[in-house]
Amino acid sequence: MCLAIPARVIELRGEAQVLVDLDGVRRLISRELIDEVAVGDYLIVHVGYALSRLDEDEARRTLDLLARGGITGRAGAAGAQ
């Protein structure tokens, strides 16, 4: 049930919905559970509802961390607290 693939927003449809692209599949989903959304955003979608918007800066930070071979110590808790 936990579809891991993030969905890219293609079009805003009224107040409550967005059209998303899920790895080539287009679907209308609800955006009633998130506050801000723009075309091009990536969303975590569950059972037809967007639950979260992926943060591009944080994604880059995690990838940088991975590129350096990961971090084990206290510094690894990026944004944890």
Added chain:
Amino acid sequence: MQYVDEFRDGELGRRLAQRIAAAAGPRRQYRFMEFCGGHTHAISRYGVADLLPENVRMVHGPGCPVCVLPIGRVDLAMQLALEHGVMLATYGDVMRVPASDRMSLLNAKAQGAAVHMVYSVTDALRLAREHPGREVVFFAIGFETTTPPTALAILHAQQQDMRNFSVLCNHVLTPAAMSKILESPAVPGPGAVELDGFVGPGHVSTVIGSAPYELFAREYRKPVVIAGFEPLDVMQAVLMLIGQVNEGRAEVENEFTRGVTRAGNLIAQAKMAEVFELRESFEWRGLGQLPSSALRIRPAYGRFDAERRFALAHRSIPDNKGCECAAILRGALRPTDCKLFGTVCRPDHPVGSCMVSSEGACAAHYSYGRFKDIDVVRA
């Protein structure tokens, strides 16, 4: 695909594996439970377990929503579909969960019951609008990810004064189950498993945030690292857990900062709090009755509660005797320890709930791992 391919990079994965091997001191064992079925699936599918050193073991947890749904609750849905003649709508995975007397909702549908597989609870609302003369019940299951959509559906039904829509609520709470696993010596059956830390769920945490695990980490002295669903996310989380264990820390860390904040999704939390309240106790498959571990519909929305509307009463029904789902869900046994695994119990014919969903520990191992345990014999 953005946010996917870069988190599956093989070269980065191998380097992470080397870091993990270097960090995991050979003198001790590390046992980490991935709570969430999405992680179980990723670990099996991408062979993450094979990249870890011998002394780092991943233990599959109970975070697969259909796996923890007890037979008695499925029986209630069967009762609605077969005896009350309602149109029953539910998520696809639920259709094949074994109920009493070798039945499942799929079998009930084959017998003529009006069972509808839906992608979303909005499809169930549409069914109710299209069939004003029929009672439509949404059989709702899942953790904190599927709960906010169910809450919204009930709010919509209230606003639109829908008279033929109700919900059979089986929504459960993640932190309660995590605590229970650590207290499981009290549970009869194969012994409790010693755990050194948890890979915390990714999507559940987008909703509840990382804060609810803080009390848990403090109280039980176990580190929690929330992780995304790609293989590199899981490996990075394992590395962070090893770091915490080595340094004697038990804190909540967040590897999945691109999706999860400390506070979580406040809109979703508000909708859930508006519609649902805590149940005193709820039965989980494999874990038994857990206090304050599930939600029910508040009396203010009582007319949308199928349990009230049809005066349903839950009965506890034991699992199939040969099935080890209960111990597997607690991490006390592995799928291959069950004598039914891969023989009579297969994804196309599940005996236990762990074989139903691709997120179940048994189904994931059957699909991706069952041949790697077999010794290669030269011809």
